[in-house]
Amino acid sequence: MVAKATSGGAGTQEGVHAIGRRRFLQYTTTAMGAASLAGLTPTAGAGTIIGARRSAQTSGILKRVAADPTHIPPPITRRRPAVVPVVLEAREIIAEIEPGVLFRFMTYNGQVPGPFIRVREGDTIDLTFRNPKTNTEAHNVDFHAAMGPGGGALATWTEPGEEARLRFRATYPGAFIYHCAVSNMDMHISSGMFGMILVEPKAGLPRVDYELYLGQNEIYTDKPAGLPGQHHFAIGAMVREQPTYVVINGAAHGLTAQRYGAMQVRTGSTARIYFVVGGPNLSCSFHAIGNVWRELWPEGAMANKPLHFVQTYPVPPGSPTVATLHFPVAADIKLVDHALTRVVHQGCLAVIHAEGRGNPELFQARGKRPL
Ligand SMILES: [Cu+2]
Structure with a gap:
């Protein structure tokens, strides 16, 4: 997956790389x-x-x-x-x-x-x-x-x-x-x-039950998100920093049940997340929906003491963040960039499925009824 520029690989056109x-x-x-x-x-x-x-x-x-x-x-x-x-x-x-x-x-x-x-x-x-x-x-x-x-x-x-x-x-x-x-x-x-x-x-x-490796980057193409077919790299969109997709592990909604599968953990366990933002331009507001970063080492600088109970943390391009999660409640925890348009329209979502018994002392849905 890489190579030398024959046909303008360095990308000189907007729609670049027409691939015959x-x-x-x-x-x-x-x-x-x-x-x-x-x-x-x-x-x-x-x-x-x-x-x-x-x-x-x-x-x-x-x-x-x-x-x-x-x-x-x-x-x-x-x-x-x-x-x-x-x-x-x-x-x-x-x-x-x-x-x-x-x-x-x-x-x-x-x-x-x-x-x-x-x-x-x-x-x-x-x-x-x-x-x-x-x-x-x-x-x-x-x-x-x-x-x-x-x-x-x-x-x-x-x-x-x-x-x-x-x-x-x-x-x-x-x-x-x-x-x-x-x-x-x-x-x-x-x-x-x-x-x-x-x-x-x-x-x-420190020992943990799981370790998980994720990376975020944005992709700039010459067609709207979701339009089937060959998308070519769009240099102009990159210069304007207007991505078509913002993805985790190179795929829109890739690590979800609808595609390659969610990540699986057991309730009562702990996981350490290694998260790297390639960018090249956008920072990630890293958030776990329905959970909190129990420990978090900004910039992946693990010689320092971690922060605790962090809800959303900025991860700049060119940097990892390392953070831990605990799973006391059975749930699908959605890992997102809290710049949420990137989730709704550009594919930036990965899911950790915590399987196990419920924990009603911590969380209990109490039902709904018409008013
Ligand atoms: Cu390269």
């Missing part, structure tokens, strides 16, 4: 090949990282870029630094924003957000970054967890058919975004090229 039948077939074939190779890439060496998403394809077209929110490497138990191999591959694929609405996504490893990378403070990341020759544009990675020029952007800048290697040490703890940072980086991020690296503090993190 041959190109379309090329994308879909590539996507299918990637999907067949997908599955979970085994952890290597020090035990973390990378994977491609679980494939979900139908009718010969890769239909899903939405990252599985549960696809997170397990908490780190070792107490010594390690060298952690990470493989990221830029992939450009045609996929659905919502049913019937096709879009050329740019991704890391075929998923939005990109793979959840998990290391420990003091670890060294040994990155291999690939830009397959089937791509059409240059790509790279800027890690906010890296101290060095561009976060690695120049070191990993590759044309289609090239591979780059980068090593850096994660010297400070927290959750950090990584993203594409080539010349037209706004377009690439909007198209899906962002993800999260978690640098666990040396003491580790």
